[in-house]
Amino acid sequence: xxxxxxxxxxxxxxxxxxxxxxxxxxxxxxxxxxxxxxxxxxxxxxxxxxxxxxxxxxxxxxxxxxxxxxxxxxxxxxxxxxxxxxxxxxxxxxxxxxxxxxxxxxxxxxxxxxxxxxxxxxxxxxxxxxxxxxxxxxxxxxxxxxxxxxxxxxxxxxxxxxxxxxxxxxxxxxxxx
Numbered sequence: 133x134x135x136x137x138x139x140x141x142x143x144x145x146x147x148x149x150x151x152x153x154x155x156x157x158x159x160x161x162x163x164x165x166x167x168x169x170x171x172x173x174x175x176x177x178x179x180x181x182x183x184x185x186x187x188x189x190x191x192x193x194x195x196x197x198x199x200x201x202x203x204x205x206x207x208x209x210x211x212x213x214x215x216x217x218x219x220x221x222x223x224x225x226x227x228x229x230x231x232x233x234x235x236x237x238x239x240x241x242x243x244x245x246x247x248x249x250x251x252x253x254x255x256x257x258x259x260x261x262x263x264x265x266x267x268x269x270x271x272x273x274x275x276x277x278x279x280x281x282x283x284x285x286x287x288x289x290x291x292x293x294x295x296x297x298x299x300x301x302x303x304x305x306x307x308x309x
Contacts, residue, residue: 179195184306186206189306190281216287218285220283221282255270261288270285274305
């Protein structure tokens with residue numbers, strides 16, 4: 133019975149192998165890797181703190197060793213604001229739209245620094261450190277119920293870029309309760 137079953141499925145396996153050209157398989161693999169990495173960015177590590185904007189409309193998550201900058205102002209810092217700062221804001225009434233090609237060009241934003249530009253999120257690196265006292269900065273925007281949520285994270289090179297990216301991509305509207 134096993135040999136009959138194996139023979140029955142052998143032609144099907146051959147069709148599946150020939151269905152995609154080698155170049156298409158490479159493209160599919162690259163796409164899957166990219167999607168997995170975007171999913172990893174969107175997940176907030178456990179133990180991180182939630183920081184809400186002044187109107188409690190939008191929020192980000194920051195590592196546990198970051199502290200709020202003042203009360204209810206939508207910002208958190210690591211050590212002090214010159215080492216690392218993350219700010220979350222809301223723009224009620226501002227329609228969320230992906231960036232246009234002309235706007236991207238006017239910003240002088242290189243393609244490799246624009247990580248996402250979709251109807252669900254805009255995420256890019258808007259400043260790259262040129263030295264130990266110069267910051268790396270990331271900006272993110274997402275649609276909210278009545279406008280747009282935005283986040284800006286600026287960190288010195290001593291802070292891991294992945295941490296800054298995780299903070300920036302944690303941006304979301306505050307869940308309705």
